[in-house]
Amino acid sequence: MAQIDIFGSYNNVGIQKITDGEYNFEPNFYNKNEADRLYNVLLQNVSWKQESMNIYGKKINLPRLTAWYGDTEKYYSFSGIHLQPLPWLPELSKIKEKIQQFANAEFNSVLLNLYRNGNDSISWHTDAESELGINPIIGSVNFGETRKFQLRHKRTNEKIEIDLNHGSGLVMQGSLQHHWQHQVPKISRPAEQRINLTFRFIKTL
Numbered sequence: 001m002a003q004i005d006i007f008g009s010y011n012n013v014g015i016q017k018i019t020d021g022e023y024n025f026e027p028n029f030y031n032k033n034e035a036d037r038l039y040n041v042l043l044q045n046v047s048w049k050q051e052s053m054n055i056y057g058k059k060i061n062l063p064r065l066t067a068w069y070g071d072t073e074k075y076y077s078f079s080g081i082h083l084q085p086l087p088w089l090p091e092l093s094k095i096k097e098k099i100q101q102f103a104n105a106e107f108n109s110v111l112l113n114l115y116r117n118g119n120d121s122i123s124w125h126t127d128a129e130s131e132l133g134i135n136p137i138i139g140s141v142n143f144g145e146t147r148k149f150q151l152r153h154k155r156t157n158e159k160i161e162i163d164l165n166h167g168s169g170l171v172m173q174g175s176l177q178h179h180w181q182h183q184v185p186k187i188s189r190p191a192e193q194r195i196n197l198t199f200r201f202i203k204t205l
């Protein structure tokens with residue numbers, strides 16, 4: 001298999017069964033017009049916040065803006081941040097319906113990330129918080145700048161890279177969250193803003 005660099009497979013559209021997990025990538029989840037419209041609606045109407053983390057007593061801003069929407073009785077925490085979801089915006093509910101169909105799964109909340117430029121990022125982590133249960137299904141939708149989404153197997157260090165383009169949809173499922181970490185690294189080239197939505201199902205606590 002031809003390897004361009006340390007990351008595997010660039011040609012990874014559709015359902016991909018990988019070591020210890022699977023994902024489904026659809027670059028044309030939304031057409032250009034619809035993606036353009038949703039990008040603008042979300043940029044303007046989502047309540048973007050600068051959240052911070054406490055690391056060894058120091059307040060560190062996350063390198064991106066975030067927002068959290070969902071069924072209002074759900075509570076969620078990640079990286080030590082406790083959030084109470086905002087009630088669904090109409091456009092977010094519509095995106096939820098569409099990604100539910102694609103993922104063949106139900107979601108009750110969405111975490112949104114706004115990467116303002118190439119300096120914004122999310123570092124290696126899993127979405128395997130206990131509230132999400134065993135083998136969580138995560139539905140991701142992307143607007144704006146194309147950014148690299150990287151997966152890294154925790155044991156074998158195997159790596160996969162997916163370009164998450166404007167209007168794309170990605171579902172991570174199976175045991176993927178337990179065996180693979182993912183990240184969106186910083187880039188040095190000039191970059192426009194990017195909006196990512198990750199839909200999740202949080203079990204009632």
Ligand SMILES: O=C(O)CCC(=O)C(=O)O
Nearest residue numbers: 113122127149184196198
């Ligand atoms: O921006 C992305 O594509 C990934 C975001 C992510 O991993 C997360 O919010 O947990």
Ligand SMILES: [Fe+2]
Nearest residue numbers: 125126127182
């Ligand atoms: Fe994640």
